[in-house]
Amino acid sequence: MYKMPSVANVARRSRIQEGLPFPLGATWDGLGVNFALFSAHATKVELCLFDRDGKRELERIELPEYTDEVWHGYLPDARPGTVYGYRVHGPFEPTAGHRFNHHKLLLDPYAKALVGHMRWSDAHFGYRIGSPRDDLSFDRRDSAPGMPKCRVVDPAFTWGNTQAPRIPWERTIFYETHVGGYTMRHPAVPPQLQGTYAGLAHQDVVDYIRSIGITSIELLPVHAFLDDRHLLERGVRNFWGYNSIGFFAPETRYSATGTIGEFKEMVARFHDAGIEVILDVVYNHTAEGNERGPTLSFKGIDNASYYRLAPDPRYYINDTGTGNTLNVSHPRVLQMVTDSLRYWATEMRIDGFRFDLATILGREPHGFDEGGGFLDACRQDPILSRVKLIAEPWDIGPGGYQVGGFPPGWAEWNDRYRDTIRSYWKGDEGKLPEVASRLTGSSDFFEKRGRRPWASVNFITAHDGFTLNDLVSYNEKHNEANGENNQDGHSNNHSWNHGVEGPTDDPEIKALRERQKRNLLATLLFSQGTPMILAGDEFGNTQGGNNNVYCQNSDIGWINWDKIDDDDQSLIEFVREVVALRQSHPLLGLPKFLHGNQDPELGVKDITWVTPAGTEKSPEQWQDPMARCVGMLLDGRVARGLQAQALGKPGDILMLVINSYHEDVPFKLPSVPGVVGWQTLLDTSKPGGKSSMLDVEAPITAAGRSLSLLTALHDGAVWTSAESARERLNMPEVDPVPEVIDEDAPVEAPTGAELAAFDPADHGGAPEEAAEPAEATGSDPLETPTR
Structure with a gap:
C-alpha cells in the first residue's frame, strides 16, 4: 500500500526559502532550484519530492510565498535530476469551474x-468513476x-559552430515525418537507436533526406503526451502524439538516453546539413479531456483559468473535438504558450512551428480574430516573429474554417x-479554373x-489521410485495424485505385499508378507556394489503405524501408530531379503573385494560359467543364525584377503542360x-523524364495523364536540366537504404550516432537522470475530422 509522508516531518527537514515568482517552472541557478507555479484560485500548493525513479515520495513541502497569483519557493540544496x-x-466545486483535488x-x-x-x-480521476453523482x-x-x-x-549544451540554416520561404520544401515511425524499420540505424531522436540524427538518415533536396523537416508532435486509456484497453496506442500533457518536455519514448541533450544533438545534426527543424505543436487542448477526464496537471492546478468553459462552467467548450480547449485568451495561459x-526556439534552436488546429489560438470571446492576443503576441515578439509560423487554419467550432484568414x-x-489537385488528376470534370488558382499560389x-x-x-498528402501510394491504389479507406469498425478517418479522399482495390500484379495498372504519382509530385513541386512532401x-510508402494511423505504432504506421523495389527507386530519383528543377528555376517559386501583367515593350x-491550339485561353473557354488540358506559360522577362533579384541572371521562360484526360492531346x-526553340526538362509519361530539344514550330503530344515542363531558348536564356541543377545545388547521390544491419551481429553505430554522443555531460552540462522508457506513442481518436 502506498504510504503518504507526514507533512509535519517534511516541514522540519526542509530548508525552503521564499524564492521568486519568475521564471515559472523549476529553474536551477547553480546553487539551488527555484519553483514557481501559477494558480489564481488555489489556497495552498505543496511541492512533492521523489526518489530518482519517481517511485517513492520523499518529502512534501508547502510553497511559502504567493505573488501575483504565482506560488513559489527556493530549495538551496536541490540539483538537476531532482x-x-x-x-x-x-x-472542489465543478459547477463553479473548480476541480482542485x-x-x-x-x-x-x-x-x-x-x-x-x-x-x-481510476485514481487518476478527481471524481469517483461509477458514482451516481458522476463528476460532481x-x-x-x-x-x-x-x-x-x-x-x-x-x-547546458555545447552547440559549437552549428548555425540555423534560415532557409528563405521561396526555397523552402517541407518534409513531414514522425520521429518514431521514420526509423523503426530503417536497416542502417542500429536497433537500439531505431525510433529515437538519435536514430533520426543518424548520418545515413540525414544524408538521405538532404539528397532529396529537403530544406525543412517537419516533425509530428514531440511534446510530452499520453496514451489514452481507452486505446490501451483496445490493444492499440497513440502514435501521432496529438495528446499533450507538457509543452516544454520532449517526449521520452523517442529518447534512447532519456536526456534533452539527445534532442539538441538531433537538431544540431540537421542544422549542420543545412536542414531546418520544424515542430508540429498542439497548444489547442490537453490530454485531460472533458469533465469526465483525468486530473493530471492543468485541471487540478487551476481549471477555471487554463480551459475555456461553457456558460455552465461544469462543462468545457469543445472546439477541438477532444473534450477541452485551452483558454489562450487568459494572460497566464497565453504566457505559457509563448x-x-x-x-523551443532558443534553448532547443527550433526553426519554426506548425500549429495544430490553429484557429483555436486566434479565438477571442466573440470568435476567431486575426488580431487576437496570441497572433498579436507572435507578431511583436522579437524571437517568434523571426521563425517560420505555419497554421492548420481550422477547428470544429463556429466559424472554424479560416484558410487565408491568418495575418501577414x-x-x-x-x-x-x-483536394483540387487530387480531383483534377483523378479525371474529375470542371476543375481547370480552380487548378489555375492553386498552381499560382x-x-x-x-x-x-x-x-x-x-x-x-501546398500538399497532396499529410500524416492525416492516405499516403501517395494509397491515394492511387484505394477507392475506400481500410481502417479496420484501428478497432473502430472502419468508422474513423475521412471517407471523401478524392482517391482512385485505377481498376483494382489495393496491391495488384497487373502491369498496366501498376504503370499508370506510377505515372499518377509522378503527376501529383511534379504538380506539387512546380506550383507557386511552399510545397510539403x-x-x-x-x-511509394504504404499504410495498406489505412487513412487514419493515429493509433498505429506498428508496421502499418511506420515507414516501410524494407519494401523499396525498382519502381520505388525510380520514384526517388524522379523526386530528386523535380526538386532540383524547382530550386534552379526561380519562376517556380516567385515571391509575388502572377496576374497576367504585360510588358508593353516585349508584348x-x-x-x-495556353490552349492545346497554342492560343491564349479565353474567358469562355475557361467555362468548358470538359477541358482537362492546359498550358501555363511563365515569362521571367516580365518578372525579371523578381527573378534577377533572386539569382542575378536573365529570366527563364517556362511552359508547364498538364493533361488529366486519358487520351493523348x-x-x-x-x-x-524572342523564342527560338524549346527544351523539354521533364515529362511524366516517361519514367526517366529525360530532356529533349524541340523546334519552335513543332507541336508536342501531351500524353494522356501526363505533365511536361519545358524551357524556352531565347537570347540570354539560361536553361537548366535536372542533372545540371542537382550538380549546382550540391545534392548528393544517396541510397535510401544503404546497408542492412544484422541484428544478431555486434553493432558499431556510425559516427555521430553513438549513445555517448547524446550525453549532455559531453557537451558541458551535468548528467541528467535517465527517464524510465514509456511504452508507446499516441493521439486522440476524436481529432477533428478536418485534420
Whole structure:
C-alpha cells in the first residue's frame, strides 16, 4: 500500500526559502532550484519530492510565498535530476469551474523533462468513476504511484559552430515525418537507436533526406503526451502524439538516453546539413479531456483559468473535438504558450512551428480574430516573429474554417490545394479554373494585406489521410485495424485505385499508378507556394489503405524501408530531379503573385494560359467543364525584377503542360517573341523524364495523364536540366537504404550516432537522470475530422 509522508516531518527537514515568482517552472541557478507555479484560485500548493525513479515520495513541502497569483519557493540544496510534482489545494466545486483535488499528483506545466510513464487507474480521476453523482463526486485516492513525474534539468549544451540554416520561404520544401515511425524499420540505424531522436540524427538518415533536396523537416508532435486509456484497453496506442500533457518536455519514448541533450544533438545534426527543424505543436487542448477526464496537471492546478468553459462552467467548450480547449485568451495561459515557443526556439534552436488546429489560438470571446492576443503576441515578439509560423487554419467550432484568414507573416496549410489537385488528376470534370488558382499560389485566399505566395503550404498528402501510394491504389479507406469498425478517418479522399482495390500484379495498372504519382509530385513541386512532401511518398510508402494511423505504432504506421523495389527507386530519383528543377528555376517559386501583367515593350505577360491550339485561353473557354488540358506559360522577362533579384541572371521562360484526360492531346506550343526553340526538362509519361530539344514550330503530344515542363531558348536564356541543377545545388547521390544491419551481429553505430554522443555531460552540462522508457506513442481518436 502506498504510504503518504507526514507533512509535519517534511516541514522540519526542509530548508525552503521564499524564492521568486519568475521564471515559472523549476529553474536551477547553480546553487539551488527555484519553483514557481501559477494558480489564481488555489489556497495552498505543496511541492512533492521523489526518489530518482519517481517511485517513492520523499518529502512534501508547502510553497511559502504567493505573488501575483504565482506560488513559489527556493530549495538551496536541490540539483538537476531532482524529481518532483505538485499537490494543489483549493475548492472542489465543478459547477463553479473548480476541480482542485490535493489527492492527485500534478505535473508542472513548465516541466522541462518527465520521468516514468502513465500507469492508468481510476485514481487518476478527481471524481469517483461509477458514482451516481458522476463528476460532481470527489475521489480521495492518491494518484502518485501511477503518474509520471517532473525532473529538474541542466540546460547546458555545447552547440559549437552549428548555425540555423534560415532557409528563405521561396526555397523552402517541407518534409513531414514522425520521429518514431521514420526509423523503426530503417536497416542502417542500429536497433537500439531505431525510433529515437538519435536514430533520426543518424548520418545515413540525414544524408538521405538532404539528397532529396529537403530544406525543412517537419516533425509530428514531440511534446510530452499520453496514451489514452481507452486505446490501451483496445490493444492499440497513440502514435501521432496529438495528446499533450507538457509543452516544454520532449517526449521520452523517442529518447534512447532519456536526456534533452539527445534532442539538441538531433537538431544540431540537421542544422549542420543545412536542414531546418520544424515542430508540429498542439497548444489547442490537453490530454485531460472533458469533465469526465483525468486530473493530471492543468485541471487540478487551476481549471477555471487554463480551459475555456461553457456558460455552465461544469462543462468545457469543445472546439477541438477532444473534450477541452485551452483558454489562450487568459494572460497566464497565453504566457505559457509563448514561453514554450520561445524555449523551443532558443534553448532547443527550433526553426519554426506548425500549429495544430490553429484557429483555436486566434479565438477571442466573440470568435476567431486575426488580431487576437496570441497572433498579436507572435507578431511583436522579437524571437517568434523571426521563425517560420505555419497554421492548420481550422477547428470544429463556429466559424472554424479560416484558410487565408491568418495575418501577414504566417503560412497556412491549404487543403483546397490538396483536394483540387487530387480531383483534377483523378479525371474529375470542371476543375481547370480552380487548378489555375492553386498552381499560382491561391491568391484568392492569400494575397490580401501584402501576403506572398509562400503563405500557401501546398500538399497532396499529410500524416492525416492516405499516403501517395494509397491515394492511387484505394477507392475506400481500410481502417479496420484501428478497432473502430472502419468508422474513423475521412471517407471523401478524392482517391482512385485505377481498376483494382489495393496491391495488384497487373502491369498496366501498376504503370499508370506510377505515372499518377509522378503527376501529383511534379504538380506539387512546380506550383507557386511552399510545397510539403509526406515522408515516404518519394518511394511509394504504404499504410495498406489505412487513412487514419493515429493509433498505429506498428508496421502499418511506420515507414516501410524494407519494401523499396525498382519502381520505388525510380520514384526517388524522379523526386530528386523535380526538386532540383524547382530550386534552379526561380519562376517556380516567385515571391509575388502572377496576374497576367504585360510588358508593353516585349508584348508578353508574366503568365499566360495556353490552349492545346497554342492560343491564349479565353474567358469562355475557361467555362468548358470538359477541358482537362492546359498550358501555363511563365515569362521571367516580365518578372525579371523578381527573378534577377533572386539569382542575378536573365529570366527563364517556362511552359508547364498538364493533361488529366486519358487520351493523348496534340499541343501546339505558343508563339513567344524572342523564342527560338524549346527544351523539354521533364515529362511524366516517361519514367526517366529525360530532356529533349524541340523546334519552335513543332507541336508536342501531351500524353494522356501526363505533365511536361519545358524551357524556352531565347537570347540570354539560361536553361537548366535536372542533372545540371542537382550538380549546382550540391545534392548528393544517396541510397535510401544503404546497408542492412544484422541484428544478431555486434553493432558499431556510425559516427555521430553513438549513445555517448547524446550525453549532455559531453557537451558541458551535468548528467541528467535517465527517464524510465514509456511504452508507446499516441493521439486522440476524436481529432477533428478536418485534420
